[in-house]
Amino acid sequence: MIMYLRAGWLFYRSVLPFTVPLSILVVLSSWFVMGQLPRLLPAVLLKLLTFPPVIYLTSKFRPNQYWLYRNLHLSPRQLWAGVVLADTALLGGLLALLHALSRL
Numbered sequence: 001m002i003m004y005l006r007a008g009w010l011f012y013r014s015v016l017p018f019t020v021p022l023s024i025l026v027v028l029s030s031w032f033v034m035g036q037l038p039r040l041l042p043a044v045l046l047k048l049l050t051f052p053p054v055i056y057l058t059s060k061f062r063p064n065q066y067w068l069y070r071n072l073h074l075s076p077r078q079l080w081a082g083v084v085l086a087d088t089a090l091l092g093g094l095l096a097l098l099h100a101l102s103r104l
Contacts, residue, residue: 007068007069007079008079008082008083011065011079011082012083012087014062014065015054015058019050019054019083020087020090022047023090023091026043026091027091030042030043037095037098040092040095044091047087047091048084051080051084066079
């Protein structure tokens with residue numbers, strides 16, 4: 001179990017430079033469009049729409065990145081499911097923190 005979590009973290013670290021700027025862009029764009037901090041559901045839905053291009057681009061730019069994970073019996077779908085869950089949870093935590101700070 002620990003091996004799978006470490007492999008998932010290793011994969012998440014490799015796509016983190018793509019997903020974190022998109023999360024910040026989602027928050028900032030909806031903040032400027034609506035004039036207030038975005039609500040959780042629209043921001044999460046907008047964030048989920050950014051994953052297909054990220055998955056496509058990373059598979060095109062790094063086609064051989066899955067060999068290590070396949071040897072550990074992890075499919076790309078399992079890896080990306082973990083990334084989507086972790087990144088969406090981080091976005092939700094960021095929005096909760098921003099909402100808490102705005103009420104102070």
